[in-house]
Amino acid sequence: xxxxxxxxxxxxxxxxxxxxxxxxxxxxxxxxxxxxxxxxxxxxxxxxxxxxxxxxxxxxxxxxxxxxxxxxxxxxxxxxxxxxxxxxxxxxxxxxxxxxxxxxxxxxxxxxxxxxxxxxxxxxxxxxxxxxxxxxxxxxxxxxxxxxxxxxxxxxxxxxxxxxxxxxxxxxxxxxxxxxxxxxxxxxxxxxxxxxxxxxxxxxxxxxxxxxxxxxxxxxxxxxxxxxxxxxxxxxxxxxxxxxxxxxxxxxxxxxxxxxxxxxxxxxxxxxxxxxxxxxxxxxxxxxxxxxxxxxxxxx
Ligand SMILES: Nc1nc2c(ncn2[C@@H]2O[C@H](COP(=O)(O)OP(=O)(O)O)[C@@H](O)[C@H]2O)c(=O)[nH]1
Ligand SMILES: [Mg+2]
Numbered sequence: 001x002x003x004x005x006x007x008x009x010x011x012x013x014x015x016x017x018x019x020x021x022x023x024x025x026x027x028x029x030x031x032x033x034x035x036x037x038x039x040x041x042x043x044x045x046x047x048x049x050x051x052x053x054x055x056x057x058x059x060x061x062x063x064x065x066x067x068x069x070x071x072x073x074x075x076x077x078x079x080x081x082x083x084x085x086x087x088x089x090x091x092x093x094x095x096x097x098x099x100x101x102x103x104x105x106x107x108x109x110x111x112x113x114x115x116x117x118x119x120x121x122x123x124x125x126x127x128x129x130x131x132x133x134x135x136x137x138x139x140x141x142x143x144x145x146x147x148x149x150x151x152x153x154x155x156x157x158x159x160x161x162x163x164x165x166x167x168x169x170x171x172x173x174x175x176x177x178x179x180x181x182x183x184x185x186x187x188x189x190x191x192x193x194x195x196x197x198x199x200x201x202x203x204x205x206x207x208x209x210x211x212x213x214x215x216x217x218x219x220x221x222x223x224x225x226x227x228x229x230x231x232x233x234x235x236x237x238x239x240x241x242x243x244x245x246x247x248x249x250x251x252x253x254x255x256x257x258x259x260x261x262x263x264x265x266x267x268x269x270x271x272x273x274x275x276x277x278x279x280x281x282x283x284x285x286x287x288x289x290x291x292x293x294x295x296x297x298x299x300x
Contacts (some may be wrong), residue, residue, distance in 0.1 A: 045262030061101035113225035115198030118253035140180035253279030
């Protein structure tokens, strides 16, 4: 899952330790070693901005580092651990407790993101999870744009045994979600999980539509879904959606389908917002909690 991230980081660590055995690490030496690693980090999906930040904070701690013989390995490891953790550590969110706080009023979650990133499946995973926590969950099939968007959401909803609110294809996605919230209010549902249409940088209309969805429905949680295979583009996607609608948290999908893993660093560092879960498969239970310490254990 993390191979392409792990290999360069391990090799970086080993190179530093090797130099440290002979002499102090000068700034020039540090830059030289980091340059080699950086290219590989890019291709593992760590964005330019995130690499730069990592370089600067590691540099500050490692250049001229003085440690007694025998403690060097541990010292380098600790510094890397600390700095990676600083990047990966984001505020936490406890979804069931947030839903509980609404005290009977429906808690509204919308999922946004580019096409094909895994929004609809993430809606179903979240709905199933919350249902199993004892909440009454309703799904809004509000991807009214894509052909078969509604049918797909209905199929997922049926599979996780959650009721769904839908309208005709091409109808107003804000209105579908509005309807679902009304239904949730009158029928005493605790949560509405709303799908939306995917969009791209160039999709002005869809972006306006998304802003309207937010304006009209004032959701409690706006979840940005990012594909774990997105590579460096993850940074652009984070900024694009955060500027448009101020997202509250992220989901990173398909981490089972890649060795890159760097997208996680990029998203954590760019958004600095909670990561709700990591999607790790096409089944409705295929997601894991986001645990930065565990990830660091894997990568260094
Ligand atoms: N392997 C894997 N596939 C996923 C994951 N999440 C979504 N997918 C697949 O990615 C494709 C697109 O997902 P979908 O939910 O339709 O994306 P949407 O266009 O953003 O709604 C589907 O084939 C999903 O089964 C995941 O965590 N792992
Ligand atoms: Mg979809």
